[in-house]
Amino acid sequence: MKQGLLSVGICCKETKYNVVVDKECSVTKFLNRMLGLEVHKQNSLFQFFSDTFDFIIEKDKKDGKYDMGILDLAPGVDEIYQESKETYLTPGHPQDGQVVFYKISVDRGMSWDKALEKSDELHAPNEGFYRSYKVRGDMYSAVLAEHRQGKYYNLYKPNIGKQSQAETLDSLLSKYCKVSALEAQEHWDRQYEFSLSNCSHTMWALFISICRNGNCKTVQQGKECIQGLRLRHYYMLCGSLLRVWSRMASVISDITSSSYLQIVRLKTKDKHKQVGIKIPELCVYKVQEELKQMDMSVKRKHEESRQKALRQSMPLLPSSSLPLDFSLPMFQPAPFPQPDVLDLTCSPPLPTTQGLHGYPYLEPLGSILSSDFFLSESVNVKEIIEEMLQKANDPSPVDRQSVIQYGGEQNNFWGTD
Numbered sequence: 001m002k003q004g005l006l007s008v009g010i011c012c013k014e015t016k017y018n019v020v021v022d023k024e025c026s027v028t029k030f031l032n033r034m035l036g037l038e039v040h041k042q043n044s045l046f047q048f049f050s051d052t053f054d055f056i057i058e059k060d061k062k063d064g065k066y067d068m069g070i071l072d073l074a075p076g077v078d079e080i081y082q083e084s085k086e087t088y089l090t091p092g093h094p095q096d097g098q099v100v101f102y103k104i105s106v107d108r109g110m111s112w113d114k115a116l117e118k119s120d121e122l123h124a125p126n127e128g129f130y131r132s133y134k135v136r137g138d139m140y141s142a143v144l145a146e147h148r149q150g151k152y153y154n155l156y157k158p159n160i161g162k163q164s165q166a167e168t169l170d171s172l173l174s175k176y177c178k179v180s181a182l183e184a185q186e187h188w189d190r191q192y193e194f195s196l197s198n199c200s201h202t203m204w205a206l207f208i209s210i211c212r213n214g215n216c217k218t219v220q221q222g223k224e225c226i227q228g229l230r231l232r233h234y235y236m237l238c239g240s241l242l243r244v245w246s247r248m249a250s251v252i253s254d255i256t257s258s259s260y261l262q263i264v265r266l267k268t269k270d271k272h273k274q275v276g277i278k279i280p281e282l283c284v285y286k287v288q289e290e291l292k293q294m295d296m297s298v299k300r301k302h303e304e305s306r307q308k309a310l311r312q313s314m315p316l317l318p319s320s321s322l323p324l325d326f327s328l329p330m331f332q333p334a335p336f337p338q339p340d341v342l343d344l345t346c347s348p349p350l351p352t353t354q355g356l357h358g359y360p361y362l363e364p365l366g367s368i369l370s371s372d373f374f375l376s377e378s379v380n381v382k383e384i385i386e387e388m389l390q391k392a393n394d395p396s397p398v399d400r401q402s403v404i405q406y407g408g409e410q411n412n413f414w415g416t417d
Contacts, residue, residue, distance in 0.1 A: 064258025097240030200228030
């Protein structure tokens, strides 16, 4: 084998311990060069190549490193519906984005009308409807067989539609007997309705002692069993995925021990196409909690930015237009000392006040403004003032003598030396 590989140029040289393979040898080049070998060597080498290839793929799948590209979420199924939709904001630069969390329901079952329409296209001898020999509970299982190639047949079932693995004719005849469409309809409809909300274990439990009360053990433990269930639920995350890719991978790896995120695509019944990340059912709660925290953080940042912009856009008001709270201590005036109250009713004796032309007034001002003076009788102030002014302008000697006793020039008027 080594000589054959060297002869066709797959291996460039042979050392003491191993064979050095050409580094530029691609898979296409390897398969083309392999055709130059003898037939039995070709078969042996290709079988070794296939086994190694399958081993590497299986290992990468277990390690979460195998990238299957973009997969169809439910290939060959048209009954795909969007059950719920939740939008979350995600941080980003220069602007934030958003992601949408979808819950998708897939009805993979095959109704009787579609099965009957499919059977009208089948004309081979062994094609058509079959009924199981065994009774599960009180129901028979009905299938529709379609010839594929050679001895293999595709089976269509009421609960899962087209079966992924083909069945040989011998295996088909050992489990089922061929019946007419009229006889298969009753069993088909019963299984189609039953599988909407019940797994296959529930039907088997009615016949085999899998559990005691006719329910699946997985369901009894509070978990969801999807074995043979017609309705499947899937969860997808779409939108600005690059902003949340690392955080989603971290959350999923904590639960599934694999950080690989599978990209899937689908087309709903109402012709809406979606491409996004498939979220495992075990990780749905943690993923939603992480998305809610990001959403709250972004909304808080938006609110702070809005408040800051609002404060910057407000004009500065003049001090006169600002509302003042006079109840504050800074606006309380300092208490003034209480001055002595001047009692005009008992004023001390004042020196005689000179009027016009050096003549004194007839009466002191305190006696005129005293409260007793105003309360004693009705006083006309205007007349009193006019009278005082008239006397000041044209005084009489009598009046002067009644007020001031003139004592000559040697008399000290102020009583001082």
